[in-house]
Amino acid sequence: MAKLPQTPAPESYTQLKIIGQAWDIVWSPAWLNPGQYAHCDADGQNIVMRAGLRGMQCADSLVHETLHAIESIYGLEMTENQIRLMATGLTQVFLDNPEYFGFLAERFEEELKRNGKNPT
Numbered sequence: 001m002a003k004l005p006q007t008p009a010p011e012s013y014t015q016l017k018i019i020g021q022a023w024d025i026v027w028s029p030a031w032l033n034p035g036q037y038a039h040c041d042a043d044g045q046n047i048v049m050r051a052g053l054r055g056m057q058c059a060d061s062l063v064h065e066t067l068h069a070i071e072s073i074y075g076l077e078m079t080e081n082q083i084r085l086m087a088t089g090l091t092q093v094f095l096d097n098p099e100y101f102g103f104l105a106e107r108f109e110e111e112l113k114r115n116g117k118n119p120t
């Protein structure tokens with residue numbers, strides 16, 4: 001079986017820009033609460049993630065907490081169940097359609113060019 005190329009550990013990802021705000025991703029070596037994988041600290045602009053999360057648990061948790069951050073910034077009043085279902089739904093769409101990110105990247109590149117900015 002071919003060996004997959006090494007990718008950086010999720011813990012190397014430490015900042016998100018969410019609607020113009022810098023949010024830190026803080027990787028916690030300990031459980032936040034038993035069974036809780038992540039937490040959105042809106043006051044501190046932190047997304048706290050349980051270190052060691054991998055695969056879908058990690059992806060779903062990051063999308064989930066990002067939705068909480070957006071909810072906070074926009075002052076939405078979404079229920080936990082709405083956030084959970086939207087996060088899990090989006091994460092599953094991303095998993096089932098890996099070309100989705102390439103498609104979006106191409107659209108972002110078009111947008112950056114239209115705005116006179118060089119894509120990175």
Ligand SMILES: [Zn+2]
Nearest residue numbers: 064068080083
């Ligand atoms: Zn939540």
